[in-house]
Amino acid sequence: MTSQAQGSADLVVHNADFVITVDKDRRIIQNGSVVIKGNSISRVVKANEVTQEELAGRVIDASGKIVSPGFIDTHIHTTKQFNRGLADDVELRDHLLARNFPFEAALDEEDAYWSSIACTTEMIRSGTTCFIDAGNQFPDCSARAIEETGIRGIIARTASDLGGSVQGHLPAQLVTDSTEEMLTLSTQTVEHWNGKADGRIRAWFQVRITYLGSDTLCQEMKRLADQHKTGMESHCSSSLENRSTAYRTFGMTELRRLDKLGVLGSNFMGIHMGWVEEGDMYLLPKYDVKIAHCPASSMHAAMGCDLNGKIPMMMSMGVTVGLGSDAAPSNNSLDMIRNMYCAGIHKEIHQDARLIPAEKALEMGTIDGARVAQWDDEIGSLEVGKKADLVLINANQVEMQPMYNPISNLVYSCHAGHVDTTIVDGKVLMEGRRVLTVNEDKLLEETRRRGDQITTRAGLDHVRHSSWPLV
Ligand SMILES: [Zn+2]
Incomplete structure (x- = not known):
């Protein structure tokens, strides 16, 4: 040049x-x-x-x-770092309801801080330079981790005002009944953190899973995201169970409901999205919806997001798809290079080795991820x-x-x-x-100690060992 x-x-x-x-x-x-x-x-x-x-x-x-x-991880739970290895090889329902959610509910603020430090440190060690947090109840801790470790990232306050579904119930600690309170907390997070740390922190609005948000919550989050010129994210069309839950609760697919509510738009990122129905796929390019695809996480928990085979079709329709690790208990590595490799699973599923060549996988891990993060003008x-x-x-x-x-x-x-x-x-x-920005010895000590303590508090001691005898 x-x-x-x-x-x-x-x-x-x-x-x-x-x-x-x-x-x-x-x-x-x-x-x-x-x-x-x-x-x-x-x-x-x-x-x-x-x-x-x-x-x-x-x-x-x-x-x-x-x-x-640097690699861009479009889906990561910074506060799930200490339950790595506690949710392996079980059905998705148990993975979430019996293992992940109880652990998350047992975290206190200090745990969330150290979890976020551990998560961002693992990302830095993996070459990830920017991430989109899935949203959690301690977004200040995720933000502090960005400030201190020097990484770049997007945080969000988690929100769900419908605690139960036919799939099961979230632990009470993860649900605040008042829609108003959820909107206030989310707005405070965005207004306080967006643009902080020399611009390395951005903050979005979130609804944890689309069907755990009331119509009002979903609509207001989108309105607030537009008003603050920022993004909105939600787990969406993640599994067969998710799909049937949405049908039974609202009488329609998650994507059609979001369309009806006016939530879809170019600042909306759907997480997973492997179970979008063929008849709804036109909505994705229509609104320039962004997708965080987590191929390794889907493999690990048998979510079916890979097997359904829709992701390459979405890409061929011009939809921007980035890659995400998901979480330490769901993947169980934050290695974006492994995620790029795993994007190649679509070759096997479609019996077509030309799908997602290495160059495309690298785009998904870099420039496409930047577009999903709505940050491609800078990274x-x-x-x-x-x-x-x-x-x-x-x-x-x-x-x-x-x-x-x-x-x-x-x-x-x-x-x-x-x-x-x-x-x-x-x-x-x-x-x-x-x-260089983290005392890794101290971090290892905190990770081991807090992992043990939270596992006990969450009542998960019985799942912390291999099925093989420990002698
Ligand atoms: Zn997630």
Whole structure:
């Protein structure tokens, strides 16, 4: 690009084997460098084009590395980090009602804070630079974790004014009966946090699951999201049980109800969405609805969102689909590279290996995720003027060579452990796999101790061991 301004730099990620830009032309720059000034990218060039003036600031040697835009996790529960491994290999109903919800209801505010620190730290270690939290009852804790760890993210106050459904009941702690109170708390969260931490925090409105929100709650959340020029999210069309619950409760599908209520729009993100009925699919491109698809989570809990096969059809209709990890007890890893690999499950389901090639999977994990987050004007690709959110991936490993197509190796051969350096907003958050913004020893201690305590409080001690004898 000829218009790139030169001058001094604060940081140069220099001489990478490959810089995968995901820019408009999808350029892959061999022997490339990313020049950063403040929190933004000032130039993306061949290494030999970097000036001496730019090299006078801090330089990170990226030889032997792939540089990629940071990954964007469009669905993560920051407060579910400590029930990893407590909801495996059980039916979805038990996974949620008997394991996940009781654990979540047993959290206190300090637990939620440390859970959010653990979650954001795992994301930084996995190369995730931005996330969309699913919404929880301690959004201030999720926001503090963003402030302190340096990651970028979207938070939300969870809301559900209909506590019960034919599927079962949410624990009382997770439901506040008053619709008014839910709307007030959500508005306070957005007004307090949106734009904080130098713009790294954004806040959305949320209805936990569409059928757990009254008509008024759903409509008002959408109205407030529009009024505050921000997003709205909800778990939607996640399973067969979800679909029948919506039918029995409202006499129509979740998507038709949202359409009737005026909730669908380009600032609405549906989470999971694998059970959207074929007859409703036209609504998605009509309103430019965004989707957070969680292929590994669907596999783990047998939700059927992959098997239903609708996701590639939605993509072919022009719907923007990002990837999400879901949660530590639902996946059970926050590794976005694994999620990109798992997006390939649609090849198997449709018996078509051409579906979702590696390049598309990487788009889903970066620029498409940015569009789902309604943040693609600032993140999702390595381009002049965008925020400096990027990762360095170690390519000097036998399992990463030979490297004919770096995107193939990144999506199909790599895992989170190959991420060497994570940079967000121009700041180095992890270098040489050491997270610089977190005391990881203290975090490990808190994770183990709080995990044990909450498990006991939630009455889940009986599920904390393998079915094999512990001797
Ligand atoms: Zn979720």
